[in-house]
Amino acid sequence: MSTAQRLGNDGPEIGASIVLCTHRRPELLAACLDSLAGQRAGFAPGSSREMAHEILVIDNSPLEDGRAVVESRQAAFALRGVPLRYVMEGNPGVSFARNRGVLEAVGALIAFIDDDERACDGWLERLLEPFHRLGDAVDIVAGEVEPDFGALARPDWLADDMMHFFSCRWGWDSEPRFLREAEWFGEGNCAFRKRLMAGRAFPTDLGRKGDGLMTNEGIVFMEMRSAGAATYYVPAAMVSHLIHPDRLNRRWLMRRMFYQGVSNRLTQRRYGLSEQRWDFNVNLAKLADLDVESLEGESLRAMIRLYYQLGYASGSSMG
Template sequence: MARVTVMIPTQRRPDGLAVAARSVFGQVGVDFAELELVIVDNDQVPSAKPVADALRKGAPCPVIYVNEKRPGVAFARNAGMARASGDFIAFLDDDEEAPSGWLAALLAAQERYDADVVFGPVKARAPAHIDQHRDYLERFFSRIGPAQAGVIDYHYGCGDSLIRRSALPDPVAPFAVERNFIGGEDDLLFGHMGAAGKRFAWEPAAWVWEDPVPSRLNLGYTIQRAFAYGQGPSAHCAAAEPRDNLGVARWMLIGVGQAAVFGLVAAVKWAVRAKDRAEWLDRAARGLGKTFWWGPFKIQFYGRTA
């Protein structure tokens, strides 16, 4: 049984998958005898299998390939969990690359703070040809946290995280399948864990690179995604048991105010072609998301495998 499982969910990104996996093989300060890599291919055809087979040759740890044909990010993560044997699960996305000290830093922080989940920074890097809104786009795809390591009372997403398996509400299928196509399955899980008193920690030394898919490096994608991120607080209150109607109403009112104020600022910034105009449009979109969060306004980002 592995002490640590590194899991990489993937969907039709063979080059990114290879980079992410090889960065796992390049880790230092870890015992590869206690490590396994689980690749979860969320595709109706096993498109990532040739990459996994090639990676397995000469790998310093077992490489386990899982083909989850059912479309959806929660299905993919749960399929990987069902095959993983580790006491700790480290998540790396297929557009990320981990420096050599990444995993050792996550494990050291977990032990230092007796943490149930450890999160690290994500540093996005856009290709050289991206000029317009470059700073905004790199910030959008990055995760920026405190400068100092320590226990935190909030959470981030799954990419670049280490989870103590025994702390999960369900160690085999912890991710909510109702979030398959819209994302946020990790936010929902960590929200439940936080409410149950689980301990979160932040380790700035456990950072990774992220190379966003080129088709996403534009405002058409990021503003839609900002709208979806904005839906999170309202949707989380609506999904609570019992349903937090007061919380839903509060977040919707906050959203109205943000959409109005930030939208006005964005309009002015756009009119004068201000360098930071995309930032304000993003904030306005997140406000709108808090207000319009239910069924017909949900945007599908995941689960398209046909």
């Protein structure tokens, strides 16, 4: 056991690593870190010592915007017995950041949270509790995500069934349980055994890069689950996710769905999965003239499906 795996030379072994990926959002990073102060990792059955944890901030900006935020809080976290480390990952893209976080993490358990999220009270303990209680029967734990609209009101057109387009409200159950094969979760609020990443990596040609909207870096979790990894859902392990003001419009949602289609097509091709087929004709001139900001209800849902299909079709000529 190396000294890096302990809190000081005589401290307890670090059992869990919180990996926080950030990119040019120091104010949000500060709020996220503040929400992690006081989080506890819980007790394993039969143990009188609480599991120790660390926090690892992976800064994906070459400007190192997050360094000062981390350094200003390291002493306070150290007083709580929680190492807070800063690492700059120069390769752009959230997949590079996640891979670096996995590489740097000391704990056998890794929990992900993103810089535009805030951990609710008891988040870490609830997220890790199934590992303690159920042991090797659990490989991955997924939590719930609540939207935070900040100072803005939730738009009237944003229906409950559209929340998952914003990576919020999976809503699988009101009680903890194992997820079924078709039920998914977000990378921004989950925990998993580090050993599952052996021979695996988040695909660096997918996932967000800066303001880009490519996605599916979490396909690595699908690989794990296909190989038999059991995933447990804990709705009370909750984070709040800030919905950025510039995303609270229908045009952003259309872009989001277009690139979801592109990402899904590339993912299916990579893994040899069956591809979807649709027959549709689109007058692009009329589509460009359409005022999507006026759409509501079923008309809006139809346009969301159309933009997804357009992105999916476009994916055939990419990658």
